[in-house]
Amino acid sequence: MKQIFIKTDTQREWLQKLNEVGAEFSSRSAHIDEQSKFPMENIDTLVDLGYTSLTLPKAYGGKGIGIYDMVLFQETIASFDSATGLSIGWHMGVTGELYEKKLWDDSKLSFFAEEALKGALINRAVSEAQTGSPTRGGRPGTLAVKKDGNWEISGRKTFTTMSPALTYFLTSAWIEEKKAIGFFLLHKDLEGLAIEETWDVISMRGTESHDLVLDRVTVDESMLVEINDGPRGNNINGWILHIPACYLGIAQAARDYALRFALEYSPNSIQGTISELPNVQRLLGEIDLELVRSRHFIYSVAEAYDDEQRRPYIANELGAVKHTITNCAISIVDKAMRIVGAKSLQRQNPLQRHYRDVRAGLHNPPMDDVTIQKLAQTAIQKGTN
Incomplete structure (x- = not known):
């Protein structure tokens, strides 16, 4: 496909x-x-x-x-x-x-x-328990204070994906003297930097998205690599499409497993395999329709973003792709489980893992409600033009 x-x-x-x-x-x-x-x-x-x-x-x-x-x-x-x-x-x-x-x-x-x-390897460390998703505009509780010409950083970050393997944590902190959010490039071996193993969830368990704990971590001025002191115009970021791409891949894996099962499973109540049953074919057809629709959507938007002449016209498409594919992936895995039946709930069956993992997509940015609200606001602002 x-x-x-x-x-x-x-x-x-x-x-x-x-x-x-x-x-x-x-x-x-x-x-x-x-x-x-x-x-x-x-x-x-x-x-x-x-x-x-x-x-x-x-x-x-x-x-x-x-x-x-x-x-x-x-x-x-x-x-x-x-x-x-x-x-x-x-x-x-x-x-x-x-x-x-x-x-x-x-x-x-x-x-x-x-x-x-x-x-x-690098990842941003921005989420905090008190502020929720950073995409909603909360100020970091992590603080950076200037002391003796260096920056001293203290705080706690949640959902630090890939924490066991990261070399650098690109960490947000509030800088009071600048009235701005700064991003500091923190090496994993800095004194005062630790990973607390808090990741205990049912989805994406292997990402080990533990807490990053910073206890008076000290770095020099050169490690303050970004300053965010206000809105920056059209700040779209096409690289977030790695998120829906991930859930599209999981959906494909669920589809492939369900198809193999349908082609091989032959209960003695029927002649042939269940792939010949109309209800199974309907589910397989609906799965492939959702995959085709999702795949054309994400690749068309990715292609538009890569084109520097078309990129300025991208507005809400990135969020719409993430919303569409995440929800389609959930639907695809659900249909795959209906094909396989109760066996899909067995712990050794990969479908139960796919079922749990695709749910995580709902909580990756941007959230569904934000995407829908932005689409509505854009429509209202532009009117019928």
Whole structure:
């Protein structure tokens, strides 16, 4: 189903590389989920392949892949293992955004490029228990205070995806003297920085999205890499499409399992397999319809974002893609479970894992209510023009 979206030799080359390790990734998924264990072996494989440096621009030693490429690759990885897909997606997305928007000065970008080429991994640490999702505008409770020419940072971050593997935490903190939110690049080995193992959820268990605890972590001025002191115009970020790409990959995995089951399962109450039953064919057809619709939507928006002439016209499409695909993925897994029946609820059955994992998409930004509200507000502001 995905073949028509492959456009370049680079895409074919990387899809082949990813498919070669796909069975290995898939074989670990049940254990990763059952033990709530981070897929370190999978991440190490991706680092060794050079995958994690693909979103670095060519000028910085990377391959300079775009959003479209990333979506294609991330969907594939997530179809093998959801925790691996979501985890590495954050690194790919954060890195892509940093260099596309030049969020840091060139010396800092050059420094991090060298680190990434050596295998360093990064994610933003922004969520906090008291503020909720940072996309809703809450001020961080984490504070950065200037002391003796350095910054001293204290606070706690939640939902720090990929915490066991991260080399750098791009951490938000409130700077009172600047009346602004600053982002500090914190290395994992800094004194006062610790990971508290709090991740105890039923979805995406292997991401180990634990709490990041900062107890008077001290860094020099150079590690204050971003300042957010107010609205920044059209601040769309196409790299967040790694999120719906992940859930699209999970939906594809659920579909493939249900199809194999339908082709093989033959109860003695019927002739042939259940794939010949009208109700099963209806569910399979509805699943593929949702996959086709979702896939064309995400790849068309990714392609538009990669086109610098079309990008300025993108408004709510990114949120709409995430909303659509997340909800379609939930529906697809539900239909797959209806095909398989009660067996889908067995702990050793991958569908129950897919069922739990796709629910996590509802809580990744942007939230459904925000997306719908923005669509409505845009319609009202523009009227019938």
